[in-house]
Amino acid sequence: MANRTDSDSRFSLDLQGEPIPEGHAANPARPYGDMLLVDVRSLGALPVPPETPVPTAAESGRGMEAGQDACEDERVSSMFWLEGDVLMCACPSCGAPMSVRLWLMMADCWRCETSIELTEEQEREALRLLQRRHARLERQAVAAGVPTCAASGALQAPPRPMGASRDAAPRPAEHHRAPREPLEPPRELAAPPRTADRPWHAKRPLADRAHSLLKNMPAWLISLLFHVILITMLGLLTSRQDDGPYITLSSRISRIVREGGDTRIVAPSDNATFDLGTPEGMDLADPDVRRAAVLADQDARELRLVDPDSPFLPELTKVKEQIGSVPSSRTALVARDPRVRVDMVRREGGTTLTEAAVARGLRWLAQHQSRDGSWSLDRFHHAADCDCGDRASLASDSAGTSLALLPFLGAGQTHLTGVYRDDVALGLRWLIQSQKPDGDLRGNSDQYPGMYAQGQAAIVLCEAFLMTGDEQLRVPAQKAIDFIVDAQYSDGGWRYFPASVSPNLRGDTSVLGWQLMALQSALSAGLSVPDETMENASRFLDSVQRDGGTTYAYLPHDRASPPMTAEALLCRVYLGWKRNHPALRDGVTRLLKDDPPSNKRPNIYYWYYATQTLHHYGGAPWREWNLHMRDVLVSSQETRGHEAGSWTPVGPLTSQGGRIYMTSLAICCLEVYYRHLPIFRQVDLE
Structure with missing residues (x-):
């Protein structure tokens, strides 16, 4: 083992070789014995001259000075040395000798195949070693008077070894062999020009630098670069798209100045026509009144904007035939078609102002729809930078969404047709997605509005299915009806919870009204409703009626009230009472006489049911009721600020439902x- 270290060297060399036999002195020219040296430019091992006999003491003395000079020359570098004509350095990985190819600025290890690149400092140190060796050889040649290969001034490369084994070690007997013939002088190699002004990494071949960069690059970075390149290439791949039919607009501007004609600004109100009619006694000669009427007419026309060629609309002649036919549950909603709006409003008692109020109310509702498609009774102010007040004290997004969709559907706006079809589609999708597998649509409702929300949502799904025939709505609507059927109490009524949750409770008239309206809508849509359910509901109404069915109470032992009477009479109409039924006639008369619509006693819940009941009944009672109802609601609609188009909650229990609840029921009225x-009469549009 021979260890070589130097304080100025970055490498520690640990070289394996044969031990020197006793009695032999180390040859300064071959400090590592018979170690096999390999030149990377050759295919075989370099032939090494055999060892010579150890000189005598006298010979050693005579050659000591020359040996010291050679040793000093060959060991002048702490990093490089010469083995014959081969420049060597130590491998930083395994410590084995490395042959240096100075013209390439590279060193290669025969053992671990490591390659290193020389720095400029290492290059200068190697050149100093070679220059000293060259100077020593010149001195020896001059002293001997014989030219040498070293005196030629060219750097010689050693000959290519032939057939030598790397691991072959000399045997002791070989120390006394006769010296071989001198080796063939190596061929001359011209060193490349130095480029000291360039950095060391600039001399490195581009392929080697790229290979080293990829070899040392972490896997995650390679994956990132690959995917970035792949995504960029995919982004450049575009398919040819057909722009479809298009038109090209062009204009030519003439430099000729032409004198215009007689310009006259005409007020829009001068040519306005009110096809929906105006209320009696409205002074259109008053500029302010006429201007308000013109604006109302413009708003009212908004709901009649429909494509007459839409494939989702039935034939207009068929619609008119159904309206004029004998009333039936299957044709109950055909008059919602926007194409017959003018005729229906004029014949049934509406005006331009009532239809404008509907349009403004729907606009307000659309502005306060949540992004997910729902409406919230208590959080509607989060939408559209709203600063409206009067939020509900009860929480129920299901009830808010259903109440808001009722007037949209009532105006003929579905998820397939109408200016609000997108809003309706979002609302219907939210309801369906929030429905549970058993048909439960109560959602996040507080305990009291839960079954109200169920009935209202079921009405929406059934009406949307009846109006459009969209089969996607059939199953959700039927499930909602099935839930209502299962929730009925044994007394025939419904309450705040399903019967399975509170079997000992009794129903009330208020909750029953919404469930019965949903069941009637289901029958109109051709859905399945058990006859027993309707019969039990009629039995419950018998338990809360007063005066032979003229008035009705909230619970069996409560006093009768106008709101419960109006709601119960509407249920009686849908359950089969005829117009000439004495209790129906007396009940309608009492509603109109005792509690007509008035700003002094607002009650939107009562007006909602009473308006429908009297409209079905028709005649003079309806005309009188309608005059009060439409004037009160049109005059109380908000006209300023963000609340414009809505109704401020006033009256009993409106604080629980808030502005959404009040506005929705007012629009429905x-x-x-x-x-x-109307159930009891035909409407002839001809």
Whole structure:
């Protein structure tokens, strides 16, 4: 083992070789014995001259000075040395000798195949070693008077070894062999020009630098670069798109100045026509009144904007035939078609102002729809930078969404047709997605509005299915009806919870009204409703009626009230009472006489049911009721600020439902002229 270290060297060399036999002195020219040296330019091992006999003491003395000079020359570098004509350095990885190819600025290890690149400092150190060796050889040649290969001034490369084994070690007997013939002088190699002004990495071949960069690059970075390149290439791949039919607009501007004609600004109100009619006594000669009427007419026309060629609309002649036919549950909603809006409003008692109020109310509702498609009773102010007040004290997104969709459907706006079809589609999708597998649509409702929300949502799904025939709505609507059927109490009524949750409770008239309206809508849409369910509902109404069915109470032992009477009479009409039924006649008369619509006693819940009941009944009672109802609601609609188009909650229990609840029911009241065809009479549009 021979260890070589130097304080100025970055490498520690640990070289394996044969031990020197006793009695032999180390040859300064071959400090590592018979170690096999390999030149990377050759295919075989370099032939090494055999060892010579150890000189005598006298010979050693005579050659000591020359040996010291050679050793000093060959060991002048702490990093490089010469083995014959081969420049060597130590491998930084395994410590084995490395042959240096100075013209390439590279060194290669025969053992571990490591390659290193020389720095400029290492290059200068190697050149100094070679220059000293060259100077020593010149001195020896001059002293001997014989030219040498070293005196030629060219750097010689050693000959290519032939057939030598790397691991072959000399045997002791070989130390006494006769010296071989001198080796063939190596061929001359011209060193490349130095480029000291360039950095060391600039001399490195481009392919080697790229290979080293990829070899040392982490896997995640390679993956990132690959995917970035792939995504960029995919982004450049575009398919040819057909722009479809298009037109090219061009204009030519003439430099000729032409004198215009007689320009006269005409006020829009001068040519306005009110095809929906105006209320009696409205002074259109008053500029302010006429201007308000013109604006109302413009708003009212918004709901009649429909494509007459839409494939989702039935034939207009068929619609008119159904309206004029004998009333039936299957044709109850055909008058909602926007194409017959003018005729229905004029014949049933509406005006331009009532229809404008409907349009403004729907606009307000659309502005306060949540992004997910729902409406919230208590959080509607989060939408559209709203600063409206009067949020509900009860929480129910299901009830808010259903109440808001009722007037949209009432105005003929579905998810397939109408200016609000996108809003309706979002609302219907939210309802369907929030429905549970058993048909439960109560959602996140507080405990009290839960079954109200169920009935209202079921009405929406059934009406949307009846109006469009969209089969996607059939199953959700039927499930909602099935949930209502299962939730009925044994007394025939419904309450705040399903019967399975509170079997010992009794129903009430208020909750029953919404469930019965949903069941009637289901029958109109051709859905399945058990006859027993309707019969039990009629039995419950018998338990809360007063005066032979003229008035009705909230619970069996409560006093009768106008709101419960109006709601119960509407249920009686849908359950089969005829117009000439004495209790129906007396009940309608009492509603009109005792509690007609008035700003002094507002009650939107009562007006909602009473308006429908009297519209079905018709005649003078309806005309009188309608005059009060439409004037009160049109005059109380908000006209300023963000609340414009809505109604401020006033009256009993409106604080629980808030502005969404109040606005939705008010719009439904003003849609009564076409929302449902009257049951007891035919409407002739001819």
